[in-house]
Amino acid sequence: xxxxxxxxxxHQATGPRRWATDPLVPVLLLAPAGGLAAAQAPALTWxxxxxxxxxxxxxxx
Amino acid sequence: MxxxxxxxxxxxxxxxxxxxxxxxAPLPSAWRHGAIGLxxxxxxxxxxxxxxxxxxxxxxxxxxxxxxxxxxxxxxxxGFELGTGVRTFVSSSAPYVLAVAVLLAGQRLHIAILAGLxxxxxxxxxxxxxxxxxxxxxxxxxLGARLRVITVAGCGAMVAALALLLV
Numbered sequence: 001x002x003x004x005x006x007x008x009x010x011h012q013a014t015g016p017r018r019w020a021t022d023p024l025v026p027v028l029l030l031a032p033a034g035g036l037a038a039a040q041a042p043a044l045t046w047x048x049x050x051x052x053x054x055x056x057x058x059x060x061x
Numbered sequence: 062m063x064x065x066x067x068x069x070x071x072x073x074x075x076x077x078x079x080x081x082x083x084x085x086a087p088l089p090s091a092w093r094h095g096a097i098g099l100x101x102x103x104x105x106x107x108x109x110x111x112x113x114x115x116x117x118x119x120x121x122x123x124x125x126x127x128x129x130x131x132x133x134x135x136x137x138x139x140g141f142e143l144g145t146g147v148r149t150f151v152s153s154s155a156p157y158v159l160a161v162a163v164l165l166a167g168q169r170l171h172i173a174i175l176a177g178l179x180x181x182x183x184x185x186x187x188x189x190x191x192x193x194x195x196x197x198x199x200x201x202x203x204l205g206a207r208l209r210v211i212t213v214a215g216c217g218a219m220v221a222a223l224a225l226l227l228v
Binding site for chain 1: 071075146149150151152153155156158159162163168171172173175176177178179180181182183184185186187190191193194195196200203204205207208210211212214215216217218219221222223225226
């Protein structure tokens, strides 16, 4: 009688790495950066706006 | 090289939009800023599902043979074409909001270039974070689940930042 094989596990990042690379992280960083930049460094705000616009196309090719 | 291509493509689009923005300079700033606000709000409403309308786009994608001829050159070209935003599916309103803002805000050319570089950088963030995750299939699944939040939050943040900049 053969022993039952354990179910295959899909490969997942674990722990801090999984949280740090969550797809939401760039938006969570860029969104407040846009507000801060608008108050402190208006020119940089445009770079942040560009970053937000570019990242919203995630998954589009 | 793919990331380099993305940023270079974004830079080119920013430059083109910045040069074209001169055509709108004679319009009163109140009109231009009002149009930016209207487009930004419409974009946000579209992402939330409150309004529905198709986004104008070139529905051609970068052909796969670009990558098959020469991998290094192909990756750069593929990234460049994606970075321009011209030959890609545009699934979010945010790039249009950015384009209209660059065209109508009456800013100097280096601002448009910064916006373009940021756009390329934002596009590059996707493959970079995906690669950094070390588990791309899992990351793709999580992206699919979060994409609506990403587009709504992205557009919302753009509306807020533009309001702070232009009002």
